[in-house]
Amino acid sequence: MANSSTGDSATERLVRILETFTPTRTVQTASEIGRRAGLPSSSAHRIVSELVENGVLDRDDDRRIRVGMHLWELATRSSHALRLRQAAMPFMERVQSRVREHTQLAILEQDEALFLERLSSPQSGSNITRVAGRLPLHASSSGLVLLAFGPAELQERLLSSRLSPLTRATLSDPEAVRRKLAEVRSLGHAIAPGYIEEVSTGIAVPVRDETGQVVAALSVVLPREAEPDFAVVELHRAARDIGRALGYRS
Missing domain, CATH: 3.30.450.40 (GAF domain)
Structure with a gap:
């Protein structure tokens, strides 16, 4: 997958985003995810939106983000x-x-x-x-x-x-x-x-x-x-x- 301007690949950025979720931190905003993943705000919002569209992440009515059921399905299949x-x-x-x-x-x-x-x-x-x-x-x-x-x-x-x-x-x-x-x-x-x-x-x-x-x-x-x-x-x-x-x- 293509590298960013900082040299990290799309896969590395995706993993860093998913790793921001923990057993005690199950819901975050896109901005919080970006900060914890060490990503520019624009990149974080774009990647999070793509993951939401594909069911890997879910967005609730307050626009907070959580891990999606599709990710659980893929992981356990x-x-x-x-x-x-x-x-x-x-x-x-x-x-x-x-x-x-x-x-x-x-x-x-x-x-x-x-x-x-x-x-x-x-x-x-x-x-x-x-x-x-x-x-x-x-x-x-x-x-x-x-x-x-x-x-x-x-x-x-x-x-x-x-x-x-x-x-x-x-x-x-x-x-x-x-x-x-x-x-x-x-x-x-x-x-x-x-x-x-x-x-x-x-x-x-x-x-x-x-x-x-x-x-x-x-x-x-x-x-x-x-x-x-x-x-x-x-x-x-x-x-x-x-x-x-x-x-x-x-």
């Missing part, structure tokens, strides 16, 4: 993540009904844990995770599972970068994270007390596809003082069932 979520949902519901705390499914996406689904009840404790939200790999139980069973190149790249702690309990020393990853591989699950929020403990297990590759992490978030054993058993059981639904035979 042939998504491997949709197949994974559909296979996992019955077993996630079982975990949530028995553990009665937040139950989540995450995949590795651009060096972060991207959450595809979260089930909760009114009695569930504190949890900052959102569907389509992301968490750092080193700072979350799901991320630790995805990292521990991920490519060695990813591990080395992450451990050679600066790891920012989210709480006093978050592991940010590369050698401490390396030891934690070895523990996760040995135990087959990750327990992360206070890593994301000091009042909570994340517990995650790997989910394998038909090839035996780890493609997701299934997790629950418990109050910090809760015993993890029952949740660990339920998660392992559900992960095995999801794997079988995906065609994995251990």
